[in-house]
Amino acid sequence: MSAILVSAVITFVVLIITQLLIKLLRVKYAYKGFPEPLENKHWVLGHLPIFSGKINTQTIIAKFLEWTAKYPKIFVLWFGPFDPKVVLNHPDIIKKVLKTADPKPVGFGLAYRYGLPWLGEGLLIAGGAKWKRSRRLLTPAFHFDILKPYVKIYKSCADILARNIEISGEKNESVEIVSLVSACTLDIILLCAFSYKTDCQNICGTTHPYIKAVNEIAATWNLRNRTPWLYPDLIFYRTTEGKSFKAKCDYVHQVAEDVIDKRCNTLESQDISSQRYLDFLDILLTAKDEDGKGMSKEDIRNEVDTFMFGGHDTTASAISWILYSLAENPEYQRKCQEEIDKVISETKSGQLEWKDLGRLEYLTQCIKEGMRLHSPVPGIMREIQAPIKVEDLEIPAKANVMISIISLHHNPTVWGEDHDQFKPERFSPENTEERDSFAFCPFSAGPRFSQVQVSPDVRGYVCCLYTAEWSQNCIGQSFAMSEERTVLATLLQKFTFSVDKTHKVEKQISAVMRARDGIKLFAYKR
Incomplete structure (x- = not known):
């Protein structure tokens, strides 16, 4: 009996080993000939040790830029013997992915899976029909006619930020700018998208609990993605990091639910039919498909969590790094201030309005150059559904591709050998005319519907029709750009x-x- 058992065990082990060897051979054959950094590759773990444990981000960035200089279009990184990630860093290749509706990878051990407990299947993570439905229902909230009145909110929140910078700098000491800017952008998204008033900018000397929680959640998500032994929920949620992650997710979910409940009470108690436009949360709560089906409570919370994060964190990162680059380059800062002073002096009210933002051309060049240089969103991932031909190589279907935005933005074959320098003139009209539009993807998150017609519906609210055309523009791109211009103009004026x-x-x-x-800057009143 024991001999039969031993024989069965040996047979089982041999079968497992055979299956693993077959899988290994198939994977290696599929990626045969792909360029890869061999000098940094472990014979079993591949490139995983570079990203594991307590890593130095500056070292990782330097590695990616080194690999991009050596492999300017495509290369493969191995996270163990069976898990290749195809890194794309050139607009010619990236556009082939971003023009599709390919989903984000959410399978076991894949990048977006471990963000689901926080953001759920909101627009950032959802794919396929669910993403298309949410996108279709939410796009009207970001139409230009809705964004125009937001400039007053941007300005009022930026004025509070300026006051906080002035107070913090009264002792002739430098000011930690990131925490203050983050509180400002949180204030803006809460007021604009959710009609939710808080005192989040009035917590002097401390980071707002929501911002702190989001920072810690994002850091743990990043840690889990590069730590294979934390992939199983059974293990992760028994660790200190896992327990803290769950507690922080519960907290941010509660904040989102409070925002939703307050708006629901307002909708029940007030007649909002006189409003010309609905804000983002109003549309979430009232939107319905052609068959009359609305969004579930969980779907609404997922989108609120997604936009509270995406609407404040990426913008705060962008504004903070742009200020840093302008502080490093006083000649460019002066040119921005001269332009801002001129534009504001020519307004009747002495205040920036929507129509004035387009006149801040040089400031806009500096904003774009700051986002290129610092890449607020370092990278995104997709699971391609069909093979993609790259010269004499073919990326197989179901491959996980990493669109390295920071590598794209520092690719010397696209931006030149001076890619690490802050040069706003890169985005002057004459320099952008011939450049591939996919060379600059600061907030890229995938395919987007193209708006072709806007008209009021029977209640007077904005109703939008769409074509099936795809582009790389983020749903909140216009919101973010107008917010950044207003906040930066307010600060640089003062x-x-x-x-x-x-x-x-x-x-x-x-x-x-x-x-x-953080980033510490000296702020001198003009």
């Missing part, structure tokens, strides 16, 4: 910034590009 050279500024890759210990 202050001149310079870098605190005693404080080391170091990039930290998370869900967005952060500064490990």
Whole structure:
């Protein structure tokens, strides 16, 4: 009997080993000939050790830029013997993915799976029909006619930010700018998208609990993605990090539910039919398909969580890094201030309005160059559904591709050997005319519907029709750009910034590009 058992066990082990060998051979054959950094590759673990444990983000960024210089279109990184990630870093290849509706990878061990407990299947993570439905229902909330009145909110929140910077800098000491800007952008998204008033900018000397929770959740998500032994929920949620992650997710979910409940009570108690436009949350709560089906309570919370994160964190990162670059380059800062002073002096009210934002051309060039240089969203991933031909190579269907935005934005074959320098003139009209539109994808998150017609529906609200055309534009891109221009113009009109050279500024890759210990600037009143 024991001999039969031993024989059965041996047979089982041999079968498992045979299956693994077959899988290994298939994977290796599928990626035969793909360029890969061999000098940094472990014979079993592949490139995983580079990303595991307590990593230095600056080192990782330097590695990606080194690999991009060597392999300027495509290369493969191995996260163990069976898990290749195809890294794309050139617009010619990236556009082939971003023009599709390919989903985000959410399978076991894949990048977006471990963000689901936080964001659920909101627009950031959802794919397929669910993504298309949500996108179709939510796009009217970001129409230009709805965005125009938001400039007053941007300005009022930016004025509070300016006051906080002035108070923080009264002792002639440098100001940690990231925490203040983050509170401002949180204030803006809560007011604009959810009609929700808070005192989130009035917590002097501390980081708002919501912002702190989001930062810690994003950091743990990043840690889990590069730590294979934390992939199983059974293990992860028994660790200190897992328990903290769950507690922080419960907290941000509660904040989202409070926002939703308050707006629901308002909708029940007030007649909003006189409103010309509905805000983002109103549309979430009232939107219905052709068959009259609305969004579930869970779907609504997922979208609120997604937009509370995406609507404040990426923008805060962008504004903070742009201010840092302008502080490093006083000549560009002065040109922005001259333009801002001129535009504001020519307004009747002495205040920026929607129609004035388009006149801030040089500031816009600096904003785009700052987002290129610092890449607020370092990268995104897709699971391609059909093979993609790249010269004499073919990326197989179901492959996980990493669109390395930071590599794209620092690709010397696209941006030149001076890609690491802050040069706003890269985005002047004459320099952008011939450049591939996919060379610059600061907030890229995949395919987007193209709006072709806008008209009021029977209640007077905005109703939009769409074609099936795809583009790389983010749903909130216009919101973010108008917000960044308004906030930066407000600050640069009031202050001149310079870098605190005693404080080391170091990039930290998370869900967005952060500064490990913040960014400290001196702010001098003009």
